[in-house]
Every structure is written in structure tokens, then in C-alpha cells.
Amino acid sequence: MLASTTKGLLQRFLNQRSCRREFKVAVVGASGGIGQPLSLLLKQNPLVGELSIHDMKNIKGVQADLSHICTSVQTNAYEDQELGDCLAGADVVVVPAGMPRKPGMTRDQLFEANAGVALRVACAVSESCPQALLAFVTNPINSIVPIAAELLKSKDAYDPRRLFGITTLDVVRASTFVGDFLNLNPRKVDLPVIGGHAGKTILPVFSQCCPSFQCQLEDIKRLTHRIQEAGTEVVIAKAGAGSATLSMAYAAARFVNSLLRGLNEEPDVMECAFVGYKSPCLPFFATPLVLSGKGIEKNLGLPHLDDFERESLEQMLPELEKSIQKGIAYAKENIAAKDEQEQCQKECQK
Numbered sequence: 001m002l003a004s005t006t007k008g009l010l011q012r013f014l015n016q017r018s019c020r021r022e023f024k025v026a027v028v029g030a031s032g033g034i035g036q037p038l039s040l041l042l043k044q045n046p047l048v049g050e051l052s053i054h055d056m057k058n059i060k061g062v063q064a065d066l067s068h069i070c071t072s073v074q075t076n077a078y079e080d081q082e083l084g085d086c087l088a089g090a091d092v093v094v095v096p097a098g099m100p101r102k103p104g105m106t107r108d109q110l111f112e113a114n115a116g117v118a119l120r121v122a123c124a125v126s127e128s129c130p131q132a133l134l135a136f137v138t139n140p141i142n143s144i145v146p147i148a149a150e151l152l153k154s155k156d157a158y159d160p161r162r163l164f165g166i167t168t169l170d171v172v173r174a175s176t177f178v179g180d181f182l183n184l185n186p187r188k189v190d191l192p193v194i195g196g197h198a199g200k201t202i203l204p205v206f207s208q209c210c211p212s213f214q215c216q217l218e219d220i221k222r223l224t225h226r227i228q229e230a231g232t233e234v235v236i237a238k239a240g241a242g243s244a245t246l247s248m249a250y251a252a253a254r255f256v257n258s259l260l261r262g263l264n265e266e267p268d269v270m271e272c273a274f275v276g277y278k279s280p281c282l283p284f285f286a287t288p289l290v291l292s293g294k295g296i297e298k299n300l301g302l303p304h305l306d307d308f309e310r311e312s313l314e315q316m317l318p319e320l321e322k323s324i325q326k327g328i329a330y331a332k333e334n335i336a337a338k339d340e341q342e343q344c345q346k347e348c349q350k
């Protein structure tokens with residue numbers, strides 16, 4: 001009996017292995033504080049066949065270093081002007097490119113520096129791998145994702161099921177802080193975080209915590225505030241040397257792995273992310289999602305909220321909407337300016 005059960009399990013394991021596909025993952029901004037440890041983690045992922053890395057600087061050194069790690073993942077490096085080659089045929093593109101915060105800055109103050117990254121990468125994706133799942137780490141997430149969506153729309157390449165702003169770090173922090181509070185293994189804590197990725201737009205939904213979280217409202221308020229300000233906690237601790245990198249690399253590697261498991265048609269793969277597919281409340285919103293070969297299989301929508309969470313949601317909406325509209329307005333203006341420039345160049349060539 002035991003032998004036949006073991007044989008069954010072994011057969012299932014072998015079947016799963018033989019069905020497993022290997023995917024091409026591209027990392028844009030791979031020389032950076034997040035990009036390097038993220039690439040290290042992806043180099044160890046059995047669902048990755050090819051890891052294609054790009055940056056504006058130092059990418060050949062990162063490639064030489066990674067290539068000595070004895071896993072079967074093939075790594076290829078691309079310099080600044082080679083973004084299209086890096087992305088060609090990618091299944092997943094993850095983007096930790098862009099400037100991080102310094103103490104005293106808000107994420108929104110990164111807008112001017114990083115908005116162009118969203119346009120550039122989304123444009124290259126529309127040309128080189130329009131079927132890829134595109135996931136941004138770049139801040140401010142609340143504006144960067146709407147910018148990318150507008151650019152993809154302008155290229156007729158927008159599928160809202162395939163565009164994501166990565167908010168996994170908020171979920172990871174929520175599990176960690178609640179695990180500490182309850183003296184539990186944080187891996188056993190499942191707590192959805194919805195909304196956006198800046199200050200009060202980050203809303204952990206304690207009423208849906210698993211295991212259920214019974215405590216004073218004051219504790220919930222304190223933990224909510226800590227999760228909302230955790231990025232700033234790291235920025236202050238790093239004292240000018242950047243923002244979260246290692247925990248973000250961990251979170252992005254987890255999110256990419258979930259995207260790959262979805263592409264591999266594993267059932268019931270779930271993550272929260274900031275998306276524009278069937279989003280509640282606003283055109284873009286972070287909610288729990290079911291992932292599949294299509295990217296988002298299903299948006300699970302707003303979880304049930306208690307009074308405190310409903311009030312917090314209402315308070316965040318104007319700020320989140322403003323950030324979304326800021327991204328959309330920037331994209332429309334810049335895409336129109338570029339179209340005009342291209343039209344002008346064509347006229348001159350006549």
C-alpha cells in the first residue's frame with residue numbers, strides 16, 4: 001500500500017516536471033540595487049530558461065558574475081541601446097529601473113525622473129514582445145502603471161490582463177509585521193493589501209487576515225500605519241543610500257515566480273497587484289488576483305471591508321485618483337509630442 005502511494009506520488013512529480021515549461025524573463029534595470037539581487041534570485045528559478053538583463057550601465061559585469069552560478073538558466077546581457085534585443089520573445093518583463101528615494105522625498109517626487117522609463121520600456125515591449133506580461137517595480141507605481149497603459153494603448157498593444165504594478169512588498173511586510181505581533185511564522189500569515197503603493201493609498205485588510213486577527217483597533221491602526229510607512233522606514237535607515245532593495249528583490253522574485261506559475265497553468269495562483277483589469281473604485285487599483293496563462297485570470301475585486309477599512313478606503317481615493325490622472329495626462333502629452341515629431345521627420349524626408 002505504502003509502496004504504491006509512493007509510486008503514485010513519484011509519478012505525479014515526474015508528470016509535473018515533464019509538463020513544466022521554461023520561460024524567458026527580462027529584467028530592465030538589472031545593475032541596480034534591486035536589479036542585481038532580483039537577477040540572482042531569478043537565476044535560481046527552475047521555471048526560468050533564459051534570463052535576459054538590461055541596464056544603462058555596468059551590465060556586462062553583472063552578466064559575467066551571474067554566469068558563473070551553476071544553474072541551467074542561460075543569462076544574456078544587453079547595453080543601453082539594445083533594449084529591443086533584450087526583450088525579444090520575452091514571456092515576462094520585470095522593470096526595477098529608475099531612481100530611488102532619498103530621505104525627505106515622497107514617491108511622487110520621483111515622477112519627473114522615472115516617468116520616461118515607463119514610456120521607454122512599454123514602447124519597447126509593444127515592439128519586441130507584445131504578448132509578454134509586463135511588471136513594474138519603478139516608483140511612483142500609482143502613476144507609472146497608468147503611463148505604461150496609455151503608451152501600450154497608443155500602440156494597439158494594451159491588454160490590461162498583462163500589465164502590473166508590483167505591490168508584493170506591501171504584502172510581504174504585512175505578513176512579517178503581523179507574524180511578529182502574533183509570534184507566528186510570517187509565511188503562515190496571509191493578509192491582502194489593496195489600493196496603491198504610497199502612504200495612505202496602501203491599505204492592509206486586517207479583517208480578511210488568515211489566520212483571523214483579533215485585537216484592539218488601536219493595534220490595527222498602529223500596524224496599518226507601519227505598513228504604509230515601511231518604505232520610508234528603510235529610506236531613513238539607509239540615510240541617503242537608497243530605498244528597500246533586498247526585500248524588494250525578494251518580493252519581485254516572488255511575484256515573477258507567481259506570474260510564471262500562472263503561465264505554466266498551475267491552478268489557484270494568487271497575488272495582489274496594482275492593475276487596470278476589472279479594477280474596483282478607480283481605473284487602476286491593487287486587489288487580489290488569480291493568475292493564469294492569460295496573465296490575470298480573474299480580478300477578485302474588493303475584499304469585504306470593516307468600518308475602519310471602508311473609511312480608510314474613502315480617504316485614500318482622491319490621492320490615488322490624482323496620481324493615476326497625473327500619469328495619464330503625462331503619457332498623453334508625451335505620446336502626442338512624439339507623434340508630432342515623427343510626423344515632422346517624415347514630412348522633412350519627403
Ligand SMILES: NC(=O)C1=CN([C@@H]2O[C@H](COP(=O)(O)OP(=O)(O)OC[C@H]3O[C@@H](n4cnc5c(N)ncnc54)[C@H](O)[C@@H]3O)[C@@H](O)[C@H]2O)C=CC1
Pocket residue numbers: 028029030031032033034035054055056057096097098099100101110114117120136137138139140141166167168169170197242243244245248
Ligand atoms: N514597487 C516597490 O514596492 C518598490 C519600488 N522601488 C523603486 O524601484 C526603483 C529602483 O530602485 P533601486 O534598484 O534601489 O535603484 P538603483 O538606482 O539602485 O537602480 C536603478 C537602476 O536602473 C537603471 N536605469 C535607470 N533608467 C534606466 C532605463 N531607462 N533603462 C534601463 N535601466 C535604467 C540604472 O542604471 C540603475 O542601475 C526605484 O524607482 C524605487 O523607488 C523600490 C523599492 C520598492
Ligand SMILES: O=C([O-])CC(=O)C(=O)O
Pocket residue numbers: 100101107139169230231232234235243244
Ligand atoms: O519607499 C520607497 O521609496 C521604496 C518603496 O516603494 C518601498 O520600499 O515600499
